[in-house]
Amino acid sequence: MSLNISVTQTKLLENKVNAVIFFVEQDFDFKKFHDLAKENCPHLEILMRDKKFVGKSGSVFVASVVANINHSYLVFVGLGKKNKKNIFNFESYRRSLGSLIRTLPQFNIKSIALELPEADLFGFDIEYVAKNTAIIINMANYVFDQLITDKTRISKLESDADIKIVVNRDIDKIKKAVDDGIVISNAVNQARTWVDLPANLLSPTDLANYAQKISIDHGLKCTIFSESEIIKMGMGGLAAVTKGSEEECKFVILEYKTEKTAPTICFVGKGITFDSGGLSIKPSGSMETMKEDMSGSAAVISAMSALAKLKPKVNIVAITPITENMPSGSATRPGDIITFYNGKTAEVKNTDAEGRLILADALSYAVKHYKPDFMIDLATLTGACAYALGPFFSGLFSEHDEFAVKVEEAAHLSGDYVWRLPLTDDYKIAVKSEVADLSNDSNRRYMAGGTTAACFLQNFVGEVPWVHLDIAGTAFNVPDISYYRNHSGTGAGVRLLVELAMNWK
Ligand code: BES
Ligand code: ZN
Numbered sequence: 001m002s003l004n005i006s007v008t009q010t011k012l013l014e015n016k017v018n019a020v021i022f023f024v025e026q027d028f029d030f031k032k033f034h035d036l037a038k039e040n041c042p043h044l045e046i047l048m049r050d051k052k053f054v055g056k057s058g059s060v061f062v063a064s065v066v067a068n069i070n071h072s073y074l075v076f077v078g079l080g081k082k083n084k085k086n087i088f089n090f091e092s093y094r095r096s097l098g099s100l101i102r103t104l105p106q107f108n109i110k111s112i113a114l115e116l117p118e119a120d121l122f123g124f125d126i127e128y129v130a131k132n133t134a135i136i137i138n139m140a141n142y143v144f145d146q147l148i149t150d151k152t153r154i155s156k157l158e159s160d161a162d163i164k165i166v167v168n169r170d171i172d173k174i175k176k177a178v179d180d181g182i183v184i185s186n187a188v189n190q191a192r193t194w195v196d197l198p199a200n201l202l203s204p205t206d207l208a209n210y211a212q213k214i215s216i217d218h219g220l221k222c223t224i225f226s227e228s229e230i231i232k233m234g235m236g237g238l239a240a241v242t243k244g245s246e247e248e249c250k251f252v253i254l255e256y257k258t259e260k261t262a263p264t265i266c267f268v269g270k271g272i273t274f275d276s277g278g279l280s281i282k283p284s285g286s287m288e289t290m291k292e293d294m295s296g297s298a299a300v301i302s303a304m305s306a307l308a309k310l311k312p313k314v315n316i317v318a319i320t321p322i323t324e325n326m327p328s329g330s331a332t333r334p335g336d337i338i339t340f341y342n343g344k345t346a347e348v349k350n351t352d353a354e355g356r357l358i359l360a361d362a363l364s365y366a367v368k369h370y371k372p373d374f375m376i377d378l379a380t381l382t383g384a385c386a387y388a389l390g391p392f393f394s395g396l397f398s399e400h401d402e403f404a405v406k407v408e409e410a411a412h413l414s415g416d417y418v419w420r421l422p423l424t425d426d427y428k429i430a431v432k433s434e435v436a437d438l439s440n441d442s443n444r445r446y447m448a449g450g451t452t453a454a455c456f457l458q459n460f461v462g463e464v465p466w467v468h469l470d471i472a473g474t475a476f477n478v479p480d481i482s483y484y485r486n487h488s489g490t491g492a493g494v495r496l497l498v499e500l501a502m503n504w505k
């Protein structure tokens, strides 16, 4: 459920809300708050000095109001310092806003009024600031609490909380931007919920059913292939990974259509609802969080639910193979050789490198049936990429510079940050096998596990311009970012995909 975020032209201090919010830059001059302090909170300056509040990025200062019938608190949010280009970093604003939202429940503040900071301060336009403000307010308030019975433990704003964004011009444009932001953040939070649901409560069938429900609610075309159809079609990668599991695998396709002449982009998402490693079983410490291994799938399905409402001028096909990677007497063995949908073969040297196996079929299927103009896949694919980049950047791999730049721009604008890593011919030999076309475990001499995984996938994309995003490090339990939660999904990729589609040029 989204928070109630509305846009108003009522002057900031005239709103009847629990708290009024002020954004301040680091080492701000208190003079401009003299009058406000005099009327509302005479000791404000001293209180701030006591708490050493100077407006550092992400800092929040809450002051009780002594005499005002409209509100009980004044809340100051630090924006930090301007950079060398004399602008504030927009990501710092996102995080400051996140800190604000996380602070409010601690004071039982249920309604606020805030004025958008001047868009020029960030080098963006006011609609961008408004849209992202709504996105972050809603994202910061997400908490996976549906399985916690003691509700007193949960610190968040309830859905009846009232967030008023005060503006004095461009009201219609800003309203639209805020509404778009709510749509986008609802999609992000939906992806996070699916990631956070443990594998005993989210089977491949459950996730496929959620996708189908979205298609019905939003008028998208939806196709779901069952396990027997998947086997019959020759999707040997998806079938091989599924063999050890009691759960049925699914192959889900969602289609959004605009004008026929518009380009078609394919989104492909890795959907492993649990990755035990299979017979090449993971050590328990690495297995603990492997419910997150369907984050790519959650991202593409959720992005479609937002795009169905936002209506971009590109056709989009979202494809996601969904299954579970388990060990059992019927599981795929190391050494088994399988045949994919496009006829290529691979030796399964390590059953824990299962993501590339299911994506191989999905990418091949997309190329054959949709002939997309562009294709982007999102996958929690390798620990190597997570180690290389850490939790703040997804790895971007591509041989198509133009498309890669488009994705980098969408990443920069959306806040789903990416960092490009190499994908060049030198590494391609690392995934060759002695006994099949490919090996799913690359030759260790080449190291660079994120890159060699991308090289494996590259065998299934034909001539289609393609970007691979490895979200293994960014999809779950990202530290220090106020609008994410520890031990929880981030919805990595949803904002990026929406931005990419909406700003297609
Ligand atoms: N799902 C994992 C990758 C992963 C690791 C995701 C950490 C999120 C956090 C993937 O299926 C995997 O196990 N990859 C192996 C590949 C190796 C066996 C070639 C890895 O990274 O160790
Ligand atoms: Zn694995």
Ligand code: ZN
Binding pocket: 272, 275, 293, 352, 354, 355, 380, 381
């Ligand atoms: Zn995996």
